Amino acid sequence: xxxxxxxxxxxxxxxxxxxxxxxxxxxxxxxxxxxxxxxxxxxxxxxxxxxxxxxxxxxxxxxxxxxxxxxxxxxxxxxxxxxxxxxxxxxxxxxxxxxxxxxxxxxxxxxxxxxxxxxxxxxxxxxxxxxxxxxxxxxxxxxxxxxxxxxxxxxxxxxxxxxxxxxxxxxxxxxxxxxxxxxxxxxxxxxxxxxxxxxxxxxxxxxxxxxxxxxxxxxxxxxxxxxxxxxxxxxxxxxxxxxxxxxxxxxxxxxxxxxxxxxxxxxxxxxxxxxxxxxxxxxxxxxxxxxxxxxxxxxxxxxxxxxxxxxxxxxxxxxxxxxxxxxxxxxxxxxxxxxxxxxxxxxxxxxxxxxxxxxxxxxxxxxxxxxxxxxxxxxxxxxxxxxxxxxxxxxxxxxxxxxxxxxxxxxxxxxxxxxxxxxxxxxxxxxxxxxxxxxxxxxxxxxxxxxxxxxxxxxxxxxxxxxxxxxxxxxxxxx
Amino acid sequence: xxxxxxxxxxxxxxxxxxxxxxxxxxxxxxxxxxxxxxxxxxxxxxxxxxxxxxxxxxxxxxxxxxxxxxxxxxxxxxxxxxxxxxxxxxxxxxxxxxxxxxxxxxxxxxxxxxxxxxxxxxxxxxxxxxxxxxxxxxxxxxxxxxxxxxxxxxxxxxxxxxxxxxxxxxxxxxxxxxxxxxxxxxxxxxxxxxxxxxxxxxxxxxxxxxxxxxxxxxxxxxxxxxxxxxxxxxxxxxxxxxxxxxxxxxxxxxxxxxxxxxxxxxxxxxxxxxxxxxxxxxxxxxxxxxxxxxxxxxxxxxxxxxxxxxxxxxxxxxxxxxxxxxxxxxxxxxxxxxxxxxxxxxxxxxxxxxxxxxxxxxxxxxxxxxxxxxxxxxxxxxxxxxxxxxxxxxxxxxxxxxxxxxxxxxxxxxxxxxxxxxxxxxxxxxxxxxxxxxxxxx
Numbered sequence: 001x002x003x004x005x006x007x008x009x010x011x012x013x014x015x016x017x018x019x020x021x022x023x024x025x026x027x028x029x030x031x032x033x034x035x036x037x038x039x040x041x042x043x044x045x046x047x048x049x050x051x052x053x054x055x056x057x058x059x060x061x062x063x064x065x066x067x068x069x070x071x072x073x074x075x076x077x078x079x080x081x082x083x084x085x086x087x088x089x090x091x092x093x094x095x096x097x098x099x100x101x102x103x104x105x106x107x108x109x110x111x112x113x114x115x116x117x118x119x120x121x122x123x124x125x126x127x128x129x130x131x132x133x134x135x136x137x138x139x140x141x142x143x144x145x146x147x148x149x150x151x152x153x154x155x156x157x158x159x160x161x162x163x164x165x166x167x168x169x170x171x172x173x174x175x176x177x178x179x180x181x182x183x184x185x186x187x188x189x190x191x192x193x194x195x196x197x198x199x200x201x202x203x204x205x206x207x208x209x210x211x212x213x214x215x216x217x218x219x220x221x222x223x224x225x226x227x228x229x230x231x232x233x234x235x236x237x238x239x240x241x242x243x244x245x246x247x248x249x250x251x252x253x254x255x256x257x258x259x260x261x262x263x264x265x266x267x268x269x270x271x272x273x274x275x276x277x278x279x280x281x282x283x284x285x286x287x288x289x290x291x292x293x294x295x296x297x298x299x300x301x302x303x304x305x306x307x308x309x310x311x312x313x314x315x316x317x318x319x320x321x322x323x324x325x326x327x328x329x330x331x332x333x334x335x336x337x338x339x340x341x342x343x344x345x346x347x348x349x350x351x352x353x354x355x356x357x358x359x360x361x362x363x364x365x366x367x368x369x370x371x372x373x374x375x376x377x378x379x380x381x382x383x384x385x386x387x388x389x390x391x392x393x394x395x396x397x398x399x400x401x402x403x404x405x406x407x408x409x410x411x412x413x414x415x416x417x418x419x420x421x422x423x424x425x426x427x428x429x430x431x432x433x434x435x436x437x438x439x440x441x442x443x444x445x446x447x448x449x450x451x452x453x454x455x456x457x458x459x460x461x462x463x464x465x466x467x468x469x470x471x472x473x474x475x476x477x478x479x
Numbered sequence: 480x481x482x483x484x485x486x487x488x489x490x491x492x493x494x495x496x497x498x499x500x501x502x503x504x505x506x507x508x509x510x511x512x513x514x515x516x517x518x519x520x521x522x523x524x525x526x527x528x529x530x531x532x533x534x535x536x537x538x539x540x541x542x543x544x545x546x547x548x549x550x551x552x553x554x555x556x557x558x559x560x561x562x563x564x565x566x567x568x569x570x571x572x573x574x575x576x577x578x579x580x581x582x583x584x585x586x587x588x589x590x591x592x593x594x595x596x597x598x599x600x601x602x603x604x605x606x607x608x609x610x611x612x613x614x615x616x617x618x619x620x621x622x623x624x625x626x627x628x629x630x631x632x633x634x635x636x637x638x639x640x641x642x643x644x645x646x647x648x649x650x651x652x653x654x655x656x657x658x659x660x661x662x663x664x665x666x667x668x669x670x671x672x673x674x675x676x677x678x679x680x681x682x683x684x685x686x687x688x689x690x691x692x693x694x695x696x697x698x699x700x701x702x703x704x705x706x707x708x709x710x711x712x713x714x715x716x717x718x719x720x721x722x723x724x725x726x727x728x729x730x731x732x733x734x735x736x737x738x739x740x741x742x743x744x745x746x747x748x749x750x751x752x753x754x755x756x757x758x759x760x761x762x763x764x765x766x767x768x769x770x771x772x773x774x775x776x777x778x779x780x781x782x783x784x785x786x787x788x789x790x791x792x793x794x795x796x797x798x799x800x801x802x803x804x805x806x807x808x809x810x811x812x813x814x815x816x817x818x819x820x821x822x823x824x825x826x827x828x829x830x831x832x833x834x835x836x837x838x839x840x841x842x843x844x845x846x847x848x849x850x851x852x853x854x855x856x857x858x859x860x861x862x863x864x865x866x867x868x869x870x871x872x873x874x875x876x877x878x879x880x881x882x883x884x885x886x887x888x889x890x891x892x893x894x895x896x897x898x899x900x901x902x903x904x905x906x907x908x909x910x911x912x913x914x915x916x917x918x919x920x921x
Contacts, residue, residue, distance in 0.1 A: 027506070150484065154491075161495065161510065168502040201505045218510040222517065229484070229625040236626075237567065237591045244585060251583065328582060331550045331603075335541075345554055345601035346583060351590040358591075361566070365624060372520055377512045381505075406508055407500055413512065420519040424526040435532060 001355040002238045009231045009362075010145050016224045017141055017156065023220060024160060026213040027195040033130045036123065037189050042131065046124040048100075052117045055097050060110045063089055119186055126190055129166055133159040144228065148235040153228035157221050167194050206378060223370060230362050241352040248347040255329050380412045485518040485627035492518075518627045525623045529630060533561030534592075536570060536617050536634045540641065544788075547609050548646040550582065554601040555617065557592060564593040566624035570617065572602075577734070578612045579604040606643040608734055609743060611792050613638045644787045645743045650751045681710040717915070718759040718776050718814055720843075721746045723790075724822035726766035726799035732856040739795040741850055741900055742821040745907045749819060750786045752911060754778055761812065762786055765804030767797035773811055799826050805834040813841055817914055819907070821848045824884055824895075832887035839891050846910050847888075847895040852877055854899040 036045045066089070070081040094104030105113055137159035144152035174187040201212050209215055335342045379386070384403060387393045402408060492514035499507030534557060541552040555572050559565065571587040584602030592598055606612075617637035622629040683699060686706030699707040723746055729739035750760045761776030774789045801822070818838060824831050824847070838845055853874040885895045898906045 154487070158491070161507070164504070164506060165498055168498065168504055168507075172502050198506050199503050201509075214506045215509055218506055218513060221510060222513040225514075226517070226625075233567065233624045233626070236589055240589050244588075248584065255583075327548070328550065328603075328605075332583070335552055335603075339541075339552070341599070342552065342601065345599045346603070348585075348588055348598075348600040351588050351598045351600055353591045354593075357593060361564075361624075365566075369517070369520060373513055373516050376516055376520070377509060380512055381509060406503055406505065409508060409512070413515075417515060417519060420522045424522040427523060427526045431526075431530070 002234065002242070002352075002358065005355055005359060006148070006231060006234055006238075009227060009234065010148075013153075013224060013227045013231065014141065014145060016220060016227065020157075020160065020217065020220050020224060023213050023217045027198055027217060028163060029193045029195065030130075032191040032193040033127045036120075036127065037191070042124060042127040045120070046128045049117055049121040049124050051098070052100050053114065053121060055099060056105075056110050056114045056117065059089075059094070059097050059099075059104070060107065060114075062093070063107055122186060123189060126166075126170065130163050130193070133163050133166075148232055148239075150225075150228050150232045153225060157225055160221070164194060164198070167192050201381075209378060209382075210374070219374060222373070226366060226370060230366055234358055234362065237353055238358070241348050245347040245349060245352070252332065252343075252346075255325065255332060376416065380416060381409055383408055383412045386412065484625065488514050488518050488627070517625075521623050521625070522628055525628050528563045528565070529621050530561050530563060531619060531621060531630070531632055533563075534559055534565070534568075534619065536619060536637070538572060538615065538617060538637065538639055540614070540639055543639070544642045544644065544791075545606060546644045546647040547606050548648055549606070551604050551606070551641065552601060553586075553604060553614065554599060555588075557598045559592045559594060559596050562594050564591065564596075565621055566591055567622040567626070568592055569620040569622070570600075571620075572615060572617050574604060574614055575612065578608050578610075579606055579614075606641070609643050609645045609740060609791055610794060611640055611642045614641050615639055642788065642791050644791045645740070645747045650748060683707050683709055717753075718761065718816035719749065719753045719911075720761045720763065720776065720808075720812065720816045720818045721749055722804075722808065722818060722820045722822075723762065723764045723793075724766070724799055724801070724820075725764040725770060725772075725793050725795050726797055726825075727795060728799065728823055728825045728852075729850075730795035731852060736855065736900065737795070738823050738850040738852065738855045741855065741903050742848075743790050743793070745821060745848065745903055746790055747787065748904055749907055749911060750783060752908065754780070754783050756915070760786060761816075762789055763804075763808050763812075764790075764793045765800070765807070766795070767800050768803060770797050771804060771807050773808070776812075776814075776816075801826055801834040802830050802837070805837045809837060809841065815842045816844075817911075818843045818845045819848060819911075820845065821850070821907075823852050824849050824881060825852065828880065828884045828887060831884050835888050835893050836891055839893075844914060845893045846914065847893060848903070848907055848910070849881060849895050849897045850903060851881075851897050851899055 033042065035041055038045070040048075063085070066085045067082070070078065070085055074081040090104045097104070099105065100113075100117075137156050140152045140155040140159070143149075144156060170187070170190060171192055174184070177183065177187075195213075197212065197214055201209065201214055210219070384398060387398050387403070397403070492511040494511075495507045495514070496511035498504065499509075499511060536555065536557050539554040539556060541554075545551050553572065555570060557568070557570055567589070568591060569587065569589045574581070574586060582603050582605045584600070586602050588598070588600045590598060604614075615638040617634040618631060619634060620629055620631045683696060684707070686695060686700075686708050690708045694708040694710075696707050696709045723739075723742050725739065729742065730737050732738070746762060750762070753760045757778060759776040759778045760782065762774040764770070764772045772789070772793060774786065777785065799822070820835070835845060835847070851874075853870055881895065881897055888895065896906055896910060
């Protein structure tokens with residue numbers, strides 16, 4: 001049942017991802033990055049520019065190596081050699097290469113051609129980055145579906161967000177350079193796939209606000225992550241107990257079978273150990289005390305014993321492993337007879353949460369968190385209304401340029417964000433104090449603290465135990 | 480406290496917020512706000528619902544005293560007495576992997592617990608080393624369901640002590656042997672025999688030169704046409720005092736197979752056999768002055784468990800002070816007895832012989848069992864040639880050392896029996912039987 005719930009949640013998340021893509025395409029003009037400025041598809045342009053760069057590099061490299069060899073080796077007919085190399089490269093070897101212009105260039109033309117190809121390549125890298133990010137997003141969506149891991153979901157959303165961030169960084173850098181009157185031709189030719197709506201949002205009406213693709217994309221992306229975390233929670237809470245149960249059942253079955261096998265074949269195993277002993281050439285033991293008497297043989301005995309010790313370890317392993325398995329098998333059998341709930345506790349069957357309560361709690365938690373988040377974020381991103389109606393600030397403030405800059409959200413963002421940890425600290429303090437008062441009133445604080453569980457920090461326990469150890473180190477006498 | 484996932488989200492949010500401000504991008508700003516608040520929005524509810532004191536977490540041990548070669552079933556019970564559930568609970572029962580081996584089940588659980596619910600899980604441990612060791616503590620980690628916030632607590636009084644007795648395999652082997660071959664005569668109830676003494680008839684045998692004439696059974700002699708004498712056994716008990724060296728040097732080698740562990744096993748075996756034969760058994764362990772521990776001789780089945788409890792708690796520590804230890808023993812206990820000293824004798828040979836000679840005036844029968852150190856300490860399968868050479872050199876030196884002690888104590892009639900791990904139990908048992916046959920220490 002729980003596995004079905006997880007599957008349903010994952011399918012819902014894939015549908016949400018489809019919504020994200022639909023909204024994303026409203027604010028990200030993918031068609032702008034599908035082709036280069038020359039109208040060539042990005043992928044083929046990228047491959048072509050890469051091929052051209054390598055063509056020029058290899059051709060010019062080979063040419064220069066040949067020239068170098070000619071300079072070193074020919075003393076008399078150097079001019080002839082240069083002529084020969086030029087004819088050979090331009091008329092014969094160039095046939096192996098596919099130059100963009102169709103003819104083999106002169107050696108002095110190659111640097112300019114290479115720079116042009118590099119500029120074209122960089123433009124293509126910028127364009128192809130969007131494809132790569134989009135493919136990463138899809139791949140990790142599939143991985144997130146197959147393996148529950150919120151990291152994959154973060155990568156899915158992170159890749160899409162990065163598709164927005166990359167043009168912002170590139171064009172932000174261009175604008176920064178413009179401030180210093182520096183222009184690069186490379187930047188001027190790059191297409192901007194982002195919609196203008198990303199720089200302004202309708203903030204006077206909540207419905208228009210929520211309906212705008214920019215905000216909708218943010219909310220839907222967040223919902224995707226929230227559901228991914230809920231899936232991860234359900235998985236973390238249920239999977240260990242389900243797996244534990246399966247694993248333990250398998251272990252117990254193996255143990256039972258092995259135990260029976262060993263009990264039935266104990267003589268055979270002993271025989272095997274004996275054979276192994278013979279293989280290892282371990283002879284019957286001679287006691288060490290006898291050797292003390294034989295002074296002359298002592299040294300060789302020591303040597304032999306050291307060798308024998310090593311071999312015996314090997315031989316013992318077989319018998320010990322068999323004996324342990326048999327003992328454990330017998331122990332588990334006895335345990336199950338004496339403690340009827342032992343099997344259930346070992347497999348932790350009682351710890352598996354009920355799927356119904358999981359579904360209900362997931363729906364409640366998700367709804368409460370999402371609604372509260374949308375409301376709070378709307379308040380934070382819309383501080384103007386608060387300044388006018390709640391704080392009654394004069395128009396010189398409320399109508400100032402700063403009020404319409406994005407940074408104004410910080411005015412409400414930081415205080416409202418800090419409210420939550422402060423409230424939680426207050427709750428924690430009040431609860432702890434109430435507990436202490438209640439226990440003091442009952443007059444048995446220490447005993448009750450211990451019995452109901454005064455959950456203390458780890459360090460205190462460690463200190464106590466170190467004191468305990470110190471006191472134990474005294475001479476004792478048991479009579 | 481903010482968990483790992485919470486911290487990651489905040490980092491993402493700060494990056495997006497900064498980028499949003501820098502490039503005037505409302506998508507990034509709004510998305511960053513959503514991420515930031517998602518980490519803190521549940522915080523007040525998390526603290527409101529986190530009434531850890533309403534969780535009763537405790538451990539139930541199948542048994543608190545266990546033999547080293549046995550298993551112990553540990554059950555952990557989590558009971559939510561409150562009205563609120565816990566979305567995400569991690570319970571871990573700590574144990575030291577050096578002392579215990581987890582053979583079945585798991586010592587932790589991640590789950591969710593509703594109000595008034597009860598959850599149980601259990602696991603099976605195998606003790607590795609003899610002694611008294613703690614198990615626990617129990618730790619609880621409460622997380623919010625998305626893993627953004629978490630709080631870890633240690634359950635008070637959640638450390639239980641387990642007393643691990645030495646392995647029972649040696650005793651079991653003897654018991655099986657006894658039942659198989661009806662060796663009750665050899666290992667069962669048998670009193671100390673003294674020819675011509677006592678009142679209980681023991682048996683008959685052929686007359687040998689030196690036997691008293693009054694012991695000749697004339698009727699039986701007439702029937703068999705050869706002289707037959709009657710034998711009687713005395714009803715006197717022997718006191719066996721086992722003196723075990725618990726100094727640091729006895730702890731050399733692999734933790735499970737040290738000389739000390741073998742010494743304790745030998746002590747347990749000797750106790751069991753001697754008590755079965757209705758002898759009194761006392762134990763004295765020694766290292767330095769702080770660590771002289773003496774268990775008064777006694778008998779009966781209860782006394783066996785007293786010895787078990789006593790030896791289970793002894794740890795090898797401190798330097799061996801054999802002379803002071805024997806002084807202490809002589810002050811504490813003077814009754815003529817059969818004394819087994821189990822020690823690696825790694826002290827100065829003069830000190831050892833002085834200590835042994837201090838026991839001689841009390842007419843004790845003294846047997847020194849000497850575990851030969853190198854044999855207990857070579858436990859690596861792959862010894863390098865340097866290690867082998869070292870082992871050989873150490874063994875040679877140790878042999879010389881023991882021979883010197885042997886020569887010193889030979890003239891007072893004390894025998895030192897050097898043993899390895901394979902023959903230690905047999906040697907101890909045979910020596911005891913031999914001593915009984917000879918009628919030592921009556």
